[in-house]
Amino acid sequence: MPRRRMYKPVNVSGLKRDLGQAIIIKYARKTRHGKIARCVPSDAEQWNLIDRKENEGTDGKVIYPTEEIAQGAARELAALVGKPHRAYPCNRSKTGHAHITTKY
Numbered sequence: 671m672p673r674r675r676m677y678k679p680v681n682v683s684g685l686k687r688d689l690g691q692a693i694i695i696k697y698a699r700k701t702r703h704g705k706i707a708r709c710v711p712s713d714a715e716q717w718n719l720i721d722r723k724e725n726e727g728t729d730g731k732v733i734y735p736t737e738e739i740a741q742g743a744a745r746e747l748a749a750l751v752g753k754p755h756r757a758y759p760c761n762r763s764k765t766g767h768a769h770i771t772t773k774y
């Protein structure tokens with residue numbers, strides 16, 4: 671009887687998730703501890719002392735250093751999952767940063 675090689679089936683959705691994370695890691699801003707930086711409302715926003723600069727959907731989103739860099743990540747993520755992604759500048763940042771959304 672010929673020896674059959676056993677191949678583990680490829681978990682495509684798991685692989686896409688990992689590749690998506692790799693794209694995010696490649697483009698995202700990192701904290702000085704090497705973690706991915708995320709957008710948080712200022713204290714003044716959280717305590718309703720000023721109007722929110724971005725809606726709650728932006729809270730916790732991955733930060734990209736510039737809109738151009740976010741566009742690069744958006745293109746790669748769109749190609750990976752076959753769904754359009756859009757980069758947009760964040761109103762919350764003084765120095766400027768951007769996020770990605772699948773909403774149009």
Ligand SMILES: [Zn+2]
Pocket residue numbers: 709710728733760761762763767768769
């Ligand atoms: Zn932001």
